[in-house]
Amino acid sequence: MSDGPDELWKRLKAYEGQAAAVACVGKDPVNAPMIRHWCEAMGDANPAYEGPDAVAPATMLQAWTMGGLSGHEGRTAAFDELMTLLDEAGCTSVVATDSEQEYLRPLRPGDEVTFDTVIESVSERKTTKLGTGYFVTTRMDVRVGEDLAGTHRFRILKYAPSRGKQKARRARRPRPVVNRDNAGFWEGVARHRLLIQRCTDCRTLRHPWLPGCNSCGCPEWDTVEASGAGTVYSYVVMHHPPFPAFTESDHAADAAGPYAVGLIELAEGVRMVSNVVGVPYDKVRIGLPVRVEFRTHEDEEGALVLPVFRVTEGEA
Known part of the structure; x- marks a missing residue:
């Protein structure tokens, strides 16, 4: 890495609290066809997702914010700058580690979704079996009008792959993600x-x-x-x-x-x-x-x- 770990972390921490996206608008309003496709793919026949009083499955929260190939207007340069800084420091690899969603208001067909994204935290330097790097957490706040409909936190590890000579051992098999629900x-x-x-x-x-x-x-x-x-x-x-x-x-x-x-x-x-x-x-x-x-x-x-x-x- 080009900087000492303490100096680099100070530079990374400066991005905490900075906006990565501001007042982005969902590509499409919440709509019945997309809800139907989602439910068919998931095998979910809950009647709450059909009819004139239908709501969208809560776990579709992120689906309404997807930017597709063209992306969204409203993205700032902060997140790309942070990733570039990590790349230049040798943390050229990335792996998604976990995500969390919180649901505060049901979404219904016709709702227009807007969202803001903030760089919530950058961890101290961590050494993992993949390599040494930093955990970066972003938080997306999803709204309908003035109402906060839900939040989505997404965490990645941006790291420099381990390279030195290692003792021979059986490779670690990926583990399933175990949480309180499963x-x-x-x-x-x-x-x-x-x-x-x-x-x-x-x-x-x-x-x-x-x-x-x-x-x-x-x-x-x-x-x-x-x-x-x-x-x-x-x-x-x-x-x-x-x-x-x-x-x-x-x-x-x-x-x-x-x-x-x-x-x-x-x-x-x-x-x-x-x-x-x-x-x-x-x-x-x-x-x-x-x-x-x-x-x-x-x-x-x-x-x-x-x-x-x-x-x-x-x-x-």
Whole structure:
């Protein structure tokens, strides 16, 4: 890095509180067709998203602020300047680390969305397994008129990749993001149990896990254990350069790529995404019967258990 760490951090901190975008206007008003496309993609049939009193799914908050290829008027130079400063300091790589949304007002068809974005914080220099760099957090405030509809925080790590000689070790496999809403699912997976959330009011099953029922809105829930049987509802074939965490895996034959990622419809009626294994990727077909299989991956951080779906014997 060109500057000493303390001096560079002082320069980076000067950007905290600066606007990255001011009074930007959404490309389109909140509208029923986009809500319909979103709900179809998510498999969400909540009646609250249809009809004359429809609201938009809260998780669409960022969708109404997307700038597309042409971007938005109202962007300032502050964020680009900050990124350039980090690039010049050797932090040329970037990875998104997490995002948070808070919903304060429902959005309805016809609402015109405006938003401002501020550079909320820049962390001290951090050393991670990816390299050394800085966490940058931006906050977007989304409004309809004078009303604050929601906020969206987005955090990235801008870092200089690790380069020095390192001792030989098995590459770290990426971990799933575990939060307060889905922790129970991953705790079940660790015990080789595939748990589905169930609303305690209307008894609707749901996946992925959510803080409340998307059919009746009830926040109370329990779980049922899935049988593990299912069928391939849809799938894609992934092609990417070799990644050591997968090619050095105990199950490298299924994970080195290309490989099939399936949308699996479980016997209980919900759908989930995971790898389809047990047949070559070009033999995967819609309707193929599968059954869950729990795989344990070992690396320097310990054991990681993941559910995959194996084609039922005799169907390969």
